[in-house]
Amino acid sequence: MSQSQWLFIGVGVASVSLILAGPAESVQLKLPLPPYSKPSNIAHRGASADAPEHTRAAYELALRVGADFVEPDLQLTRDGVLVCLHDASLERTTNVATVFPQRAKMVGGRPTWPVVDFTWDEIQQLDAGSWKGAKFAGLKVLSFQQMIELVRGKAGIIPELKSPEVYAKLGLDIEKTFMDTLKSNKLDQPGADPKTPVIVQSFDAECLKKLRQVHRCKLPLVYLVGLGELTRDRLNEIRAFADGIGPSKAVVLRRPELVRDAHELGLSVTVWTFRAGQTGKFANVRDEMRYFLHELQVDALFTDNPDQFPRD
Secondary structure, three states: OOOOOEEEEEEOOOEEEEEEOOOOOOOOOOOOOOOOOOOEEEEOOOOOOOOOOOOHHHHHHHHHOOOOEEOOEEEEOOOOOEEEOOOOEOOOOOOHHHHOHHHOEEEOOEEEOEHHHOOHHHHOOOOOOHHHOHHHOOOOOOEHHHHHHHHOOOOEEOOEEOOHHHHHHOOOOHHHHHHHHHHHOOOOOOOOOOOOOEOEEEOOHHHHHHHHHOOOOOOOEEEEEOOOOOOHHHHHHHHOOOOEEEEEHHHHHHOOHHHHHHHHOOOEEEEEEEOOOOOOOOOOHHHHHHHHHHHOOOOEEEEOOHHHOOOO
């Protein structure tokens, strides 16, 4: 470079800035912030547009299409097994109403079958695939341990701890169970398995604080946000207990400068959720994801369609 030289300056482990030496103006570094090493494709509940969410089929498909990370949502059984399920109840994605019709609880005037009312062995009796189509009949709910064994060495894992406050009221410590599982797999430290980076996410700030303060979790933590205004002051508060934010698309579109503000504070930005058929003004989900990655410069995306992630 004849008249200018690029200088890279690292600030801590979570933020990097790029400045232009000489009289030219400063520019924003376009590389993603740690813990991401490249703009990252996160398979939301696996490749959940094309296979039943959180099943072996969804995770395997996500790996085949090149997802950088696979996302398991985690719930807890009555006997303390972490299982890969989004909902705190079983009826939407399994045939629990047929197998255990008498075990329903009435909540808000409708029957529901809470995950925590069932043991791991009982949940293994359920069909978790037929709701998505006959060709998926017989697929089982996976444990977090099974998910780790399936994905390890092929992609990163970005688990979301669901409903920690619900389990706490029942005397169950989902955070401890989670950390114990990671430790038993030697995945509880950053860089422990370079082929399987782990990032932890939750909508519950107290859950993330407990992981960091009580369980001494050193893994990157992402605070998920669906509503509310993420002002710079609020970002400063989040920075005290998380390494990144996970806002919804709507939150980012309402205030695009949020990405810049977060990056300036060293917070990564992981946006949810991109799915075909729900793309707003964009012609397709690939174009929508490309806009968020290239124009807004977010670091990573959750998508039901990991096969549509733009690599260009």
